[in-house]
Amino acid sequence: MSKCARKKYIKTNLRQMTMETVESQHDGNITASLTESKSAHMQTQTGQNSIPALAQVATIAETDESAESEGVIDSHKRREILSRRPSYRKILNELSSDVPGVPKIEEEKSEEEGTLPNIATMAVPTSIYQTSTGQYIAIAQGGTIQISNPGSDGVQGLQALTMTNSGAPPPGATIVQYAAQSADGTQQFFALGSQVVVQAATGDMPTYQIRAPTAALPQGVVMAASPGSLHSPQQLAEEATRKRELRLMKNREAAKECRRRKKEYVKCLESRVAVLEVQNKKLREELETLKDVCSPKTD
DNA sequence: CGCATACAACGTCACGGAAG
């Protein structure tokens, strides 16, 4: 086995180990497995403590390697071993159907997202564009425009723009007012009939040209870095960079969301443990009472 | 007060599964 493949194999085994601990929570002995899983999680969190786990996995990999050379592991079994468990949302919803008291994770948690800054006003963007300076503009279905700085921290970097209709600008124009609080004050964007002109209040602000919705290009934004017809290697490279930035940004948000769900899932399991412990205690007490009632008293 | 340690949150990468 090559060095790279070996590393990958070890990683996969390590993943399987953590999967098993969580899966054991899902079926039977929740109380015991939960603490095990928690300590396992702590081990992976801190670099020092993860070393024993890695060593253990390395041993597993060592034995499996010899076994593999003998052809003991068939592909079906291997696939079964390496199969992923379902997402936290699925697991939690299954739990919820079993236990009435356990809350479900909704697809869209509006009230919970409301507690997060700026997320409440975020709509699902229909178009995302990047400026020549690397800023992102997301235009949502409801017309909400969000600007995100590449160096900023994910959602917190998103700035909502609100649409108003008032006087000073050219007649018939829609004012898009910069909602972000800045020392320089607010920035205004003027929309002229079928065309939208974006005016920058500061010198380093990139200039955007926003077109009105058309059948061919709904809510399109034409910019310097717009992905149009790319021919030169430089343009292709820029496009690749843009795609990468977009993927990173999405993955960043996905990771945050995933962690939030995971925390909720663990909380749910803990509350379920508490409920089951109470139930268990009650049943034991009931059993003792019935024993006392039914057993003949001997003197 | 400075240092070490634990812990939480984050960003990124790699991977598998789902969807088109």
Next chain:
DNA sequence: CTTCCGTGACGTTGTATGCG
């Protein structure tokens, strides 16, 4: 087959806490 999404793993960073 390709693309997108969800998630585990890993490394980094900031903060809290305990100790000498």
